[in-house]
Amino acid sequence: MSFLMKYPKCLKKTQAEVRDLIGKKGFVNGDDVQGLTYLKAVIKETFRLQPTAPLLVPRETLGKCNIGGYNVPAKTLVFVNSWAIGKNLETWENPEVFSPERRICLGIRMGVATVELALANLLYNFNWEMPIGMNKEDLDFEAIPGITAHKNNALTLIAKKNISD
Numbered sequence: 765m766s767f768l769m770k771y772p773k774c775l776k777k778t779q780a781e782v783r784d785l786i787g788k789k790g791f792v793n794g795d796d797v798q799g800l801t802y803l804k805a806v807i808k809e810t811f812r813l814q815p816t817a818p819l820l821v822p823r824e825t826l827g828k829c830n831i832g833g834y835n836v837p838a839k840t841l842v843f844v845n846s847w848a849i850g851k852n853l854e855t856w857e858n859p860e861v862f863s864p865e866r867r868i869c870l871g872i873r874m875g876v877a878t879v880e881l882a883l884a885n886l887l888y889n890f891n892w893e894m895p896i897g898m899n900k901e902d903l904d905f906e907a908i909p910g911i912t913a914h915k916n917n918a919l920t921l922i923a924k925k926n927i928s929d
Contacts, residue, residue: 782803782884
């Protein structure tokens with residue numbers, strides 16, 4: 765939600781996609797999310813910029829190999845830094861820019877499956893605003909280092925029930 769609040773055009777586009785697909789049904793179910801391509805792109809881009817686990821599950825090398833110019837012996841435990849990959853200038857054009865149209869992310873299947881149904885229902889059922897006196901420049905994207913990412917400051921928003929005809 766933080767990125768959607770910071771980029772209101774993305775919020776409106778995502779809400780329009782969800783609401784157009786669902787119509788007056790009143791909720792989003794698991795079958796519906798297959799048609800929500802822009803919502804998936806928003807989730808993927810969010811995970812790229814703010815991975816939930818900065819270090820992926822460690823892997824053990826099967827044999828001697830070379831990773832990034834380093835000779836790595838067999839049976840060495842290797843950690844993949846997904847946070848660094850998501851911010852790499854050689855991999856991404858403008859890596860600090862939120863751009864759902866990129867549509868690429870590591871470990872996306874698990875992340876999207878976990879988030880898409882909940883986010884789709886939140887966007888379908890509510891209109892979102894920041895508290896009075898707060899603007900998008902005040903949003904905190906800093907994370908506390910650790911095995912999983914946690915924000916320094918919780919996101920506080922005002923949810924207003926979407927009342928459609």
